[in-house]
Amino acid sequence: MTKQKVSFFWFRRDLRLEDNTGLFHALQSDFPVIPLFIFDEDILDNLPKNDARVTFIYDSLQKINSQLSEFGSSILIKKGKTTEVWKSLIAEFDIQNVFFNKDYEPFAIKRDSSITSLLKENNIESFSFKDHVIFEEKEITKADGLPYTVYTPYKNKWLEKYHFSGAAPEYDSAPFQSNFAKNQFPFPELSEIGFERSAIKVQPHDLSKISNYKETRDFPALDSTSYLSPHLRFGSVSIRKLVNWANRKNQTFLSELIWREFFIQILFSFPNCVNHNFKSAYDGIQWRNNEEDFKRWCSGTTGYPMVDAGMRQLNETGYMHNRVRMVVASFLCKHLLINWQWGEAYFAEKLLDFELASNVGNWQWAAGTGCDAAPYFRVFNPEIQQKKFDEKGEYIRKWIPEFDFGYSEPMVDHAFARDRAIATYKAGIIK
Numbered sequence: 001m002t003k004q005k006v007s008f009f010w011f012r013r014d015l016r017l018e019d020n021t022g023l024f025h026a027l028q029s030d031f032p033v034i035p036l037f038i039f040d041e042d043i044l045d046n047l048p049k050n051d052a053r054v055t056f057i058y059d060s061l062q063k064i065n066s067q068l069s070e071f072g073s074s075i076l077i078k079k080g081k082t083t084e085v086w087k088s089l090i091a092e093f094d095i096q097n098v099f100f101n102k103d104y105e106p107f108a109i110k111r112d113s114s115i116t117s118l119l120k121e122n123n124i125e126s127f128s129f130k131d132h133v134i135f136e137e138k139e140i141t142k143a144d145g146l147p148y149t150v151y152t153p154y155k156n157k158w159l160e161k162y163h164f165s166g167a168a169p170e171y172d173s174a175p176f177q178s179n180f181a182k183n184q185f186p187f188p189e190l191s192e193i194g195f196e197r198s199a200i201k202v203q204p205h206d207l208s209k210i211s212n213y214k215e216t217r218d219f220p221a222l223d224s225t226s227y228l229s230p231h232l233r234f235g236s237v238s239i240r241k242l243v244n245w246a247n248r249k250n251q252t253f254l255s256e257l258i259w260r261e262f263f264i265q266i267l268f269s270f271p272n273c274v275n276h277n278f279k280s281a282y283d284g285i286q287w288r289n290n291e292e293d294f295k296r297w298c299s300g301t302t303g304y305p306m307v308d309a310g311m312r313q314l315n316e317t318g319y320m321h322n323r324v325r326m327v328v329a330s331f332l333c334k335h336l337l338i339n340w341q342w343g344e345a346y347f348a349e350k351l352l353d354f355e356l357a358s359n360v361g362n363w364q365w366a367a368g369t370g371c372d373a374a375p376y377f378r379v380f381n382p383e384i385q386q387k388k389f390d391e392k393g394e395y396i397r398k399w400i401p402e403f404d405f406g407y408s409e410p411m412v413d414h415a416f417a418r419d420r421a422i423a424t425y426k427a428g429i430i431k
């Protein structure tokens with residue numbers, strides 16, 4: 001029997017039907033479109049069985065599947081090593097085209113290049129699209145064509161280009177949805193993928209408090225930020241819709257979305273920054289890397305309430321407020337003199353919104369080793385940060401119930417740690 005010729009749309013970090021660039025183009029191809037998601041064993045094998053991000057991905061796919069049922073279609077879910085999965089799909093289906101949205105992380109670039117080659121060897125055309133940023137790769141560069149490494153000029157150029165084009169185009173697939181293939185693929189249980197449901201949930205995003213973003217965003221007890229980060233990470237919201245909205249509503253909020261793109265373009269242009277100091281002059285810093293100190297930081301038992309509250313919030317919920325992230329990161333790198341890569345790895349394991357570009361970029365910013373980073377001699381005082389941003393101690397009490405009953409002493413004196421950090425950095429920076 002001859003097989004039906006089909007196109008595939010490969011979902012990755014774009015888990016939505018609406019305003020999805022690659023999907024919009026796939027649905028206009030000459031062949032019915034099979035939506036696909038691959039649970040990639042190369043990523044999954046390193047995660048705990050109850051990983052909250054896997055639960056979120058699973059739930060997002062379920063939502064997509066139920067939306068697809070309205071068109072008599074369904075999503076094909078596979079689990080395995082990506083190359084092996086694609087080999088078996090090529091054998092099973094008569095695939096004409098494959099569409100997907102670009103991912104700029106080094107691992108993804110390598111994966112996509114090898115899958116594209118495999119498809120080509122089998123005479124299958126592949127098409128990739130910009131979807132999870134407004135401007136990608138080399139679209140925002142300095143006059144000499146080199147990437148920006150300082151945020152403010154990057155942002156100015158970004159805004160100039162954005163305003164010049166009016167607004168980010170949005171891609172409405174609705175007119176083409178009859179082109180989804182009419183297959184009924186079984187939707188697996190989470191356990192069939194080898195995972196368990198996590199008790200930690202991704203919160204829905206909330207834009208209701210953004211009108212006061214500038215005034216409220218730094219106060220963790222107000223809990224007034226958008227909770228968009230995991231949704232942007234996995235693409236359950238469209239960055240184009242969001243940026244167009246932010247541009248009308250709040251420029252400070254828009255600037256934060258541009259920070260996200262700044263770090264994505266830094267990672268694209270300087271992939272080495274994942275494992276190396278962005279500024280190699282900082283390679284000589286003699287980190288203390290004390291394992292007992294690291295454990296106290298991880299468990300939120302440093303004796304500094306702002307640091308401890310943040311780490312407990314992270315451990316319990318997979319989220320931490322941005323101001324507090326800055327405080328805990330500075331504390332790890334400066335007070336404890338632990339290499340930022342340890343903190344980055346811990347955040348990567350715990351954060352629901354873990355995103356390589358933003359995580360590495362912000363950690364290097366906090367450590368002073370990054371591009372456009374905080375100067376090394378700026379050492380946040382966790383007590384002053386607490387007084388400024390949680391004056392009444394509401395955030396702290398929420399995460400440290402024992403706070404009012406004789407809280408433990410700081411594990412290291414601030415003035416001593418500050419002097420030690422500055423001296424160590426000074427001695428380590430290669431002139």
Ligand SMILES: Cc1cc2nc3c(=O)[nH]c(=O)nc-3n(C[C@H](O)[C@H](O)[C@H](O)COP(=O)(O)OP(=O)(O)OC[C@H]3O[C@@H](n4cnc5c(N)ncnc54)[C@H](O)[C@@H]3O)c2cc1C
Nearest residue numbers: 225226227228229256260322325326353354355358359362
């Ligand atoms: C040490 C450290 C590590 C971080 N790791 C991550 C990470 O792995 N993933 C991640 O998405 N963000 C990371 N951030 C940035 C920031 O803390 C989170 O994006 C933010 O707290 C998410 O909450 P929100 O969506 O409510 O933020 P909002 O304040 O509502 O901001 C809206 C969106 O803007 C973007 N944004 C805001 N601040 C930043 C920033 N500093 N850098 C880049 N993008 C930003 C995010 O996409 C965010 O969702 C990190 C920050 C620090 C200091």
